[in-house]
Amino acid sequence: MSLSLAKLQQLKRQTGQRDTTAVRMANVPALAAHMHPSTGAMPAPCTGTHGATGPMSARDNGMPGATSPDPQASLDRLRQLLRVRTPRPVRPQAHLDREVPGTEIAPGVRLVERIQRCGQTPDWLDGTFDRKDLLRSRDLLFFDTETTGLAGGTGTRAFMIGAADWVDDGLRVRQLYLTAMAGEAAMLDAFAGWLNPATILVSYNGKCYDAPLLATRYRLARRTNPLAALAHVDLLFPSRRRWRGIWENCRLATIEREVLRVVREDDLPGAEAPAAWLEYLRGGSANNLRRVAAHNHQDVVSLSRLVGVLAQAA
Known part of the structure; x- marks a missing residue:
């Protein structure tokens, strides 16, 4: 952007710099007084004791004496007038x-698998609490997802799938999670490999949220939804029938505290899970992502305990 001469002169005056053109014009009468009347020549410069030409003082040339302004101060003043922001120093990243x-x-998919020791698990469970017959314990697959939001639809994706089932050594907990966006299809394929026609899905509000969300992701990945033909036990509804009005709500955290006597320590709220995952994808710390994995791990373990409580009380 070009500035007019008048604007530049005004800025120079405000920053303490003198207008050299005005100074020259003001000194014309003073210079004329020192010129030779007949020849019009200027007087010889002042010389020192040895005849060397010395600097002309402000008194000799008729200019008022003044010290030159600090260049840095003038530059700072000019930046302030032009509203130029001073760049902040870049802090070294820890x-x-x-x-x-x-x-x-x-690529972009990681698997965590652990075996959690637990007490003797009966081969069959009473399914009356969910209006079902006997449930074979080895067919139950407890699952939970961590997602990028609660709105659902095509813009929401599951970045972590946790599942638990009973094996000979105890409760096997497996978790799949994404470390890159491109790994979603591989994660969905891996989860589908854990299912078989006899699998009975067990979740907490999974019929209304987790299962429809995964169905959307399978559809967008152009894959058959492996959950569609499977039986599904949602523990939220029998929990409401049994404990509604007794506790303040029937959220899983409340059921854990009041029924299972589980108190989570350093638990990352589910609402902060999307930010933790996105922070890692953008090159941030993995600390909160590990806390999300711990939260998901406890969710599926609590489901395996809750189904036993409901079966015994049926």
Whole structure:
């Protein structure tokens, strides 16, 4: 952007710089007084004791004496007038903790698998609490997802799927999670490999949220939805029938505290899970992502305990 001469002169005056053109014009009468009347020549410059030409003082040339302004101060003043922001120094980035648990089973997908010791599990459970007959314990698959939001639809994706089932050694907990957007299809394929026609899905509000969300993701990935033909036990509804009006609500955290006597420590709220995952994808720390994994792990473990409580009370 070009500035007019008048604007530049005004800025120079405001920053303490003198207008050299005005100074020259003001000194014309003073210079004329020193010129030779007949020849019009200027007087010889002042010389020192040895005849060397010395600097002309402000008194000799008729200019008022003044010290030159500080260049840095003038520059700062000019920046302030032009409203130019001073760039802030870039702080060196501290060392980030990027370590994530598990094994990479495909590009952008990691698997965490643990065996949790538990008491003797009966081979069959009474399914009357969900208006079903006997449930074979080895067919139950407890699952929960961590997603990028609660709105659902095509813009929401599951970045972590946790599942637990009973095996000979105890409760096996497996978790799949994404470390890159491109790994979603591989994660969905891996989860589908854990299912078989006899699998009975067990969730908490999964019929209304988790299962429809996964169905959308399978559809967008152009894959058959493996959950559609499976039986599904949603523990939210029998929990409401049994404890509604007794506790303040029937959220899983409340059922854990009041029924299972589970108190979570350093638990990351589910509402903060999307931000934790996105922070990791953008190059941030993996600390909160590990806390999300711990939250998801406890969810599926609590489901395995809750189904036993409901079956015994049926």
